[in-house]
Amino acid sequence: MTRLSVELQGEKAFRKALAQAAQDVKDATEAVVVATAIELRADVVQSIQRGPASGRTRKKSNPMRVHTASAPGQPPMSDTGRLANNIYFERLGDLTASVGSTLAYAVHLEYGTSRMAARPFFRPAVERMRPKFLGKLETAISGAVK
Secondary structure (H helix, E strand, C coil): CCCCCCCCCCCCHHHHHHHHHHHHHHHHHHHHHHHHHHHHHHHHHHHHHHCCCCCCEECCCCCCCECCCCCCCCCCCCCCCHHHHEEEEEEEEECCEEEECCCCHHHHHHHHHCCCCCCHHHHHHHHHHHHHHHHHHHHHHHHHHH
16 A cells, blocks of 8 residues: 655744734734724714804803804714713723713714704714724734735
């Protein structure tokens, strides 16, 4: 009986290089996820703080103070700073981060209610961030596997 034998040389080195490449991709992806979440938080806060304020103007209880609200469809315009100050970023895992608000009324502003039109501020920020995230992710992964 004739026997055919094949010997692979460098299998251990190849497995080690493959494992390192996988770790490099994971590390690069993780950095992009965290950076994008931090940037998303900043974008959300900025949209609340900087308007546009083209809704109704009303005098506050302090006679010297006036507030112009946002119009329906625009991000909520900051009045007391409470909403902007309660936008958080949290790293949940290696490849997961969360950006949100600790305030219950944030969801009412984002989606509206039966008595108030929506003032979305998260969804538009996510849509602005999506192409940036995908571009950074592509760059990071291609750089990690070179």
